[in-house]
Amino acid sequence: AQKVTQAQTEISVVEKEDVTLDCVYETRDTTYYLFWYKQPPSGELVFLIRRNSFDEQNEISGRYSWNFQKSTSSFNFTITASQVVDSAVYFCALSEDRGSQGNLIFGKGTKLSVKP
């Protein structure tokens, strides 16, 4: 079973539309961290946000906002008034203590295409 599920493989929107990218995670730990990264066509992963399991406050940064709900194990990402430059693959990731296996587990990503 996947520990981080991004059910939307691809999303296509028209510029200025709002779009929400879903992320559902699975963990038995009480202390964990959640991340979102953006991968533009150039390939480099760009860090967007980190959230710890004890802080369920929603966060807003410009056109970006994140909704963390422990009750549904979800950490969704919304882009308001999307722009062509938002076109990228977006990854959600879970960081937990995995012992010797490293700690960051990625979802398979959602490819967002914003058309003019």
Next chain:
Amino acid sequence: DGGITQSPKYLFRKEGQNVTLSCEQNLNHDAMYWYRQDPGQGLRLIYYSQIVNDFQKGDIAEGYSVSREKKESFPLTVTSAQKNPTAFYLCASSQNGGIQETQYFGPGTRLLVL
């Protein structure tokens, strides 16, 4: 400018050949990581190192080897034992490898088999 550099950007491997991917960071981070990304897939951990002269296998270490002789450098060798090496390889680093830490990524190396 602080950051992570990877070279080369593209690398071609012939059958039976070992190739080495370079990763250097000047962020003074202790922990470094190698991930493999296949089309339509998330990142999978190959190896990681939390300190010089020590490293651990990740989820898909078979066919790969690493060294960590310097804090700044974490080269990855793709050996001939790796039967399906064509992929995008990403190097990352974090302060000391704790679960709360953000990993920062390099620009990646795309490996193709001839």
